[in-house]
Amino acid sequence: MKSKRLSDSIIIRLLALSLAIMIFGVLSRYYALGSFLRQDLGQVVSEQQLALAGYVAHDIDDKIRQRKALLSRLATALPPELLDRPDALRAWLKERYQYQPLFSIGLFVVRPDGRVIADYPEVPHRMQVNYGDRDYIRQSLQGRFYIGKAITGRSSGVPVLPMSAPVQVSGEVPAVLVGVTAIAAPGFLDLLQQSRIGDHRDSFLLISPRDHQIITGSQSELTLQPMPEPGRDPLHDQAMAGYRGAAVAATPQGEEEVRAIVQVPSTGWLVVAKLPGRDAFATVARVQHFTLRQALIAFVVFSVLACGGMYIVLRPLFRAARHADRMTRGELxxxxxxxxxxxxxxxxxxxxxxxxxxxxxxxxxxxxxAHHDSLTGLPNRLLLSDRLHVALAQAQRRETRLALLFMDLDSFKMINDTLGHKAGDKVLWQAAQRLSGTVRQSDTLARIGGDEFVLLLSDLDDKAEDIARTVADKCLEAFDTPFLVSGNSCQLGISIGIAIGDGYSNPDSLLQAADQAMYRVKKTGSSGSATIHL
Structure with a gap:
């Protein structure tokens, strides 16, 4: 029952409505703020990633251009006559290598048939290797500088990046000068390989779209790995199609990631800077969690204050409800x-x-x-019965007597028939007024129907009959004056039957006796009164 009253309480309902609005506002702010921060922070992080990728790409481009410039100068400066003197050519390479050691694995010169003429630093098995199948050898034999595909060196056994420049003599290319740099060589790609964005190990990738190859990355195990298959990574596919910039994308594993893609101008390679979404948008999650915590605190504080406030405001209403409830139960x-x-x-x-x-x-x-006649305003039969019972009880206690006068108007039917019912109603009203003027305040004059009136005289002594006859005579005298109705003078008489009883008389017997006495008078054909003792 108490739980039912609580559920029906206006305070509980108002509080529930307020809390529902508050929760809706908090959730709306939670998602709206999260969406706004993600959008704003995503743009900031994308620009940062783009700047980082651009910086790394610029560094790589500088390193490549330095090596290209050096290798091209050496190819141009190489004396053609040394091509037939391997030892002298090696000495020449040594001198230049020691002066500018940009190629960590070394320099070597290859004939058009792919055989090595000389190298430095000297590698024992290099002279036995045929390089004619290498892409960079074939391209440089056609007279241009070329950066070969990153491979695992045949002689060094480590991932290397070869570059080649043609040695031209009179428009012919009798040899190719090759410079090889280890991908992990200090001062080469170490900015890309050693840099980390936050705690993320896989922060950068260096990709060769031409060779469909990952050259290297922040994770060394990615070096010389093939690129993802088309369709696995939508953003990678867009990059292969020419997209450059930054975007939030999903990895093949379904995780969110912020990636920036910048091209290395001198090679066509792509530098990819990557940051997991959980790190990029960690601030969003922290702000959302902070919002929820503050909302929870506000929720509790609001609930307490709202309950107290609404109770104070509505306390008079509760008091009024309790008061009214007690009145309906009869307690007040x-x-x-x-x-x-x-x-x-x-x-x-x-x-x-x-x-x-x-x-x-x-x-x-x-x-x-319910207790009075609507026409005359006199008590009706019901109220007369109540007062008769009270008068009898009083007479029994005090050992007194009472009288009941039953009165019926004479010739009243003729007025109704000749002048109408409205005229009859007026006559009844005037008759009630005349009779009321003849009785005491303690007596009861009632109209019990039609033209019948009953007068109850209570608390009478042994002279009850004399008193009743005196009152009856007054009533008869009241009817001596004609009644004026609608300009007509009407003379009415009245027949009065008197029943005298005491406290032990029966109410119905009293009324029947008075009625019988009244009919005795009626039979005489003139107004008057008659008495019956019980």
């Missing part, structure tokens, strides 16, 4: 409720009080209608 009399404030609650209680007064007035009116 029906009375206006006290008004403590002039706000909406006070206005409601005042309206209730006005309604209560109207109900009391209506109840009084209904009681009047």
């Amino acid at each position: 009399p029906l009375e206006p409720l006290p008004i403590h404030r002039k706000d909406e609650v006070g206005y409601l209680i005042a309206s209730f009080n006005r309604l209560l007064r109207k109900l009391e007035d209506k109840q009084t009116e209904l009681a009047q209608m």
Whole structure:
């Protein structure tokens, strides 16, 4: 029962509504703020990634250009006559290598048939290797500088990046000068390989779209790995199709990632800077968690304050409800409720009080209608019966007597038939007024139907019959004066039957005796009274 009252409480409902609105606002702010921060932070992080990738690409481009410039100068400066003197050519290479050791694996010169003429530093098995199948050898034999595909060196056994420049003599290419740099060589790609974005190990990739190859990356195990198959990574596919820039994309594993793609101008390679979404948008998650924590605290504080505030505001209403409930159960009399404030609650209680007064007035009116004759205003048969029982009980206690006068108007039917019922009603009203003027305030004059009236005289002594006859004579005298109705003078008589009884008389017997006495008078054909003792 108590839980039912709680669920029906206006405070609980208002609180639930307020909390629902508050929760809706918090969730809206949670998602709206998260979306805004993700969008704003995503743009900032993308620009940062683009700047980092651009910086790394610029560094790689500088390193490649240095090596290209050096190798091209050496190829141009190489004396053609040394091509037939391997030892002298090796000495020449040694001198230049020691002066600018940009190619960590070394320099060597290859004939058009792919055989090595000389190298430095000297590698024992290099002279036996045929390089004719290498892409960079074939391209340089056609007279141009070329950066070969990154491979695992045949002689060194480590991932290397070969570059080649043609040695031209009179428009012919009798040899190719090759410079090989280990991909992991210090001062070459170490900015890309050693840099980390936050705690993310796989921060950078260096990709060769021409060779469909990952040259190297922040994770060394990615070196010389093939690129993903088309369709596995949409952003990678876009990069292969020419897209350059930064975007938030999903990895093949379905994880969110911020990637920036920048091209190395001198090679066509792509530098890819990567940052996992969980790191990129960690601030968003922290802000959202902070928002939820603050909302939870506000939720608790609001609940306490709202409950207390609404209880204080609505306390007069609760008091009024309890007061009204006790009145409906009969524990308190029906009375206006006290008004403590002039706000909406006070206005409601005042309206209730006005309604209560109207109900009391209506109840009084209904009681009047239930116990009184609507035409004359005299008590009706029901009220007469109640007062007769009270008078009999009183007479029994005091050992007194009472009299009941049953009166019937003579010639009243003729007035109704000749002048109409409205005229008859007026005659009845005038008759009631005349009879009322002849009785005491303690007596009861009632109209019990038609033209019949009953007068109850209570608390009489041994001279009850004399008193009753005296009152009957007054009633007869009241009818000596004609009645004026609609300009007509009407003379009416009255037949009065008197029943005398005491406290032990029966109410119905009294009324029947008075009625019989009245009919005795009727039979005489003239007004008068007759008495019967019980």
